[in-house]
Amino acid sequence: NAGVMQNPRHLVRRRGQEARLRCSPMKGHSHVYWYRQLPEEGLKFMVYLQKENIIDESGMPKERFSAEFPKEGPSILRIQQVVRGDSAAYFCASSPRGQGGSYEQYFGPGTRLTVT
Amino acid sequence: RKEVEQDPGPFNVPEGATVAFNCTYSNSASQSFFWYRQDCRKEPKLLMSVYSSGNEDGRFTAQLNRASQYISLLIRDSKLSDSATYLCVVDGNTDKLIFGTGTRLQVFP
Numbered sequence A: 001n002a003g004v005m006q007n008p009r010h011l012v013r014r015r016g017q018e019a020r021l022r023c024s025p026m027k028g029h030s031h032v033y034w035y036r037q038l039p040e041e042g043l044k045f046m047v048y049l050q051k052e053n054i055i056d057e058s059g060m061p062k063e064r065f066s067a068e069f070p071k072e073g074p075s076i077l078r079i080q081q082v083v084r085g086d087s088a089a090y091f092c093a094s095s096p097r098g099q100g101g102s103y104e105q106y107f108g109p110g111t112r113l114t115v116t
Numbered sequence B: 001r002k003e004v005e006q007d008p009g010p011f012n013v014p015e016g017a018t019v020a021f022n023c024t025y026s027n028s029a030s031q032s033f034f035w036y037r038q039d040c041r042k043e044p045k046l047l048m049s050v051y052s053s054g055n056e057d058g059r060f061t062a063q064l065n066r067a068s069q070y071i072s073l074l075i076r077d078s079k080l081s082d083s084a085t086y087l088c089v090v091d092g093n094t095d096k097l098i099f100g101t102g103t104r105l106q107v108f109p
Helices: none
Strands: A005-007 A010-013 A019-024 A031-037 A043-050 A053-056 A065-068 A075-079 A088-095 A111-115 B004-006 B011-014 B019-025 B033-038 B045-049 B055-057 B060-065 B070-075 B084-091 B097-099 B103-108
Touching: A005 A088, A010 A019, A019 A088, A019 A111, A031 A075, A043 A065, A043 A075, A043 B097, A075 A088, B004 B084, B011 B019, B019 B084, B019 B103, B033 B060, B033 B070, B045 B055, B045 B060, B070 B084
Parallel strands: A010 A111, B011 B103
Antiparallel strands: A005 A019, A019 A075, A031 A043, A031 A088, A043 A053, A065 A075, A088 A111, B004 B019, B019 B070, B033 B045, B033 B084, B055 B060, B060 B070, B084 B097, B084 B103
16 A cells, blocks of 8 residues: 655746646545745645645635645645745645545655746 | 643653653643654654543553643653654644653663
């Protein structure tokens, strides 16, 4: 059973470009969470999605950031017009919760975004 | 007050020592509690869930005190490989997890 997969692992963008981060949850998991970790800081919740639904986006910046989890394919975190402050590690986690499964979240290896 | 508070450390201990980490949380409605471990520049990995009755997994023991909103992690017989940052994690509203900033542990020979 493959774990949570994220790609790319490293992404370099110039200021003003768009960044697209992808996350494929563990097999059988239908709940996806995105977190951001700035250097030397803790993880901050961004958004929680189920297939085709955003459940909680209270941690998402109001502008430039969006997320989706389509019926088919990976979850996408999209950052438009990136700025230097967006440089961080972005982690995706998945959970089987909702079908009587465990509540624990399992993390992917992260995407390290660098904005130059 | 932060939602989850931890002593950032670092805790520097010799191999074989026993070390304890503490964590407090602010949301009295939280129902799920975890300890995760994060190695430098890697993803967090679930170490153990924390149950009301306390639970043990090998050298690791977790305790929960709901009245004081306090969680602890005890590591016995520390190994060099235990060196990492330990994250106290509590559930927030709508299933999201709230992470503490972590306590850094360094085990030396």
